[in-house]
Amino acid sequence: MSRQNRVIFTRKMRRDYKILMPMMLPIHFTLLQRVLKRAGYDLVLLENDGNRVVETGLRFVHNDTCYPALLVVGQMLDALQNGGYDPDKTALLMSQTGGGCRASNYIHLIRKAIAKAGFAKVPVISANLSGMEKNPGFSITLRVLRKAIAALVYGDMLMLLANQTRPYEVVAGTADLLVQSWQNRLIKQFDSGKGLGGKPLAANLEAIASDFDAVEIVMAPKVKVGIVGEIYVKYSKLANNDLEGFLASQDCEVMVPGVLSFMIFSVDHRIEDHSLYGGNPFKRLLAVWLKKMFLKLEANMLTVLRRYPHFTAPSPFSHLKELAEGIIGYGNKMGEGWLLTAEMLELISLGYGNIVCAQPFGCLPNHISGKGMIHKLHAMHPNSNIVAIDYDPSATRVNQENRIKLMLAVGREALDCAPVSGGAAAQAQAARA
Ligand code: SF4
Structure with a gap:
């Protein structure tokens, strides 16, 4: 299917379509899902796994395709074929980095594969910050973007502290319970429009660190x-x-x-590319703005962690x-x-x-x-x-x-x-x- 013939995700679809997206980072993506839900998107994180996913990927993409692309195609198709989703009310969401590697081209592989499997009418939405593809029913405003990034920062903090606490906890499962309880607290805050910016974010990060610090551990x-x-x-x-x-x-x-350092890396080289090769000044401005915001969030997180020096920041x-x-x-x-x-x-x-x-x-x-x-x-x-x-x-x-x-x-x-x-x-x- 050519880019021109792709199925557009319309505003009407936004109201009653489920949007399927592969799970990658459970803590981060669960929070992100909530942010997008509040923005009006019914996001479902795919967790179907096993041989069937790999086999489906192998059947529908060329076998020299990189493994992540093969798995993503396999997981999405397996969900469409066996997940009980109504193909008339389902869309797929895939990030497009805009870089030179295949990650920018997954989306075309997905479209080709789903058309071959009989799901040509299912729209595939591109989530990108480079203006690569647009869909009237899916637009991430700067406000939503800021919230989504804040959700990822909470994810980084919870993942880091849980990883450094779990192996030493006296009562097995304490760190995971704490992650769960913080996810619930944050989701509650997000649902009432709180916890996603400035001071509340800094206060939450501090409280998270303090809670993990209080877990009883035995170092070995x-x-x-x-x-x-x-x-x-x-x-x-x-x-x-x-x-x-x-x-x-x-x-x-x-x-x-x-994931925050990867996000800074992505915008950092966009800025570098612009100074070397030129390009759209608006995209440069966006990259500069994003980098500034990411660095601020990074500084917030590191400032908190420095107050707890026994955690490795x-x-x-x-x-x-x-x-x-x-x-x-x-x-x-x-x-x-x-x-x-x-x-x-x-x-x-x-x-x-x-x-x-x-x-x-x-x-x-x-x-x-x-x-x-x-x-x-x-x-x-x-x-x-x-x-x-x-x-x-x-x-x-x-x-x-x-x-x-x-x-x-x-x-x-x-x-x-x-x-x-x-x-x-x-x-x-x-x-x-
Ligand atoms: S970096 Fe690019 S080529 Fe490598 S696995 Fe990821 S998408 Fe594929």
């Missing part, structure tokens, strides 16, 4: 593992075979870089950019680009030198800035322990987990050799006592 040395990689495979349980769950089962503490974007300088060129901006390398360097500096770099099949950009950089990083930091894990339709979970177990064995050995009294765990326990 654990292998600390960072997760990096292509954004979808890094975060999505469907794509990475529940990597976080697996690492938890191996008694590890996990650090997953938040992520580095500000400016520092991430410095870390990459001279190691990988800033021109690497497809996919996660230089940010992926910078995140590995950051994790090493924060004490999470055991790293799983999640690599999807068919993803050239991240093979360069992820797997392609491991040798160099190891030469710079001989104690780093990075393993690149391939995710593709034919890779078996057991094989992936066995390779991670080997990496963890090295991590455990290093932990056993670490001085008993000087560990971060001991310091944290003392600080929290």
Whole structure:
């Protein structure tokens, strides 16, 4: 189906259509769903999984398509075929980054696949900030955008603190219950138009940190593992075979870089592109405005975290950019680009030198800035322990987990050799006592 013939999502559809979107980050997306609901969109987060999703993807896209694209197409089609949704009242939502990688072109693959499967009348909406495609029934105003971004910041904060609390909690499940209770509180606030900007946001972030700080914990040395990689495979349980769950089962503490730094990275290179190649001045202004807002939110979050020094705070974007300088060129901006390398360097500096770099099949950009950089990083930091894990339709979970177990064995050995009294765990326990 050509771009001109695409099914437009109209204002009328907005009133009674369900909009299906793949789940990626459960905490973040649950909050985002609420923000969009308040803006008048009946968003459904797809969580269908299993072999049928992969098989459907393989049947409807070419087998050299990158794994995230294959999964997204498979999940959406599986939902249309087996999810009980009325095709006359259902639309699909897909983000279009506007960058040079395939993420900008997923949407055409989805349209082709659903037409082939007999769902040509289902509109596919593009969520983008680059004016790539427009639909009269789906417009994100700056106000809604600000709220959506605030929801993602809450997601980053909750994910970070839960990951640093869960492995040490005295009563199992406390951190997850706290996440749940904060999600409910925030949703209640969103429903009454509160909690999404300025002071209320700062107050909520402070209260979240304070609540996690009050959880009773017992510190013990654990292998600390960072997760990096292509954004979808890094975060999505469907794509990475529940990597976080697996690492938890191996008694590890996990650090997953938040989504805010990726958003700053995306607008940062838009601004850079504009100064190098010119372009629409309005788009530049929007990128500058967004960057300013993202940096402010980042500063809010880091200010709160600094008051709780026993939690490991992520580095500000400016520092991430410095870390990459001279190691990988800033021109690497497809996919996660230089940010992926910078995140590995950051994790090493924060004490999470055991790293799983999640690599999807068919993803050239991240093979360069992820797997392609491991040798160099190891030469710079001989104690780093990075393993690149391939995710593709034919890779078996057991094989992936066995390779991670080997990496963890090295991590455990290093932990056993670490001085008993000087560990971060001991310091944290003392600080929290
Ligand atoms: S970054 Fe890689 S995996 Fe992600 S959409 Fe682009 S090509 Fe595909």
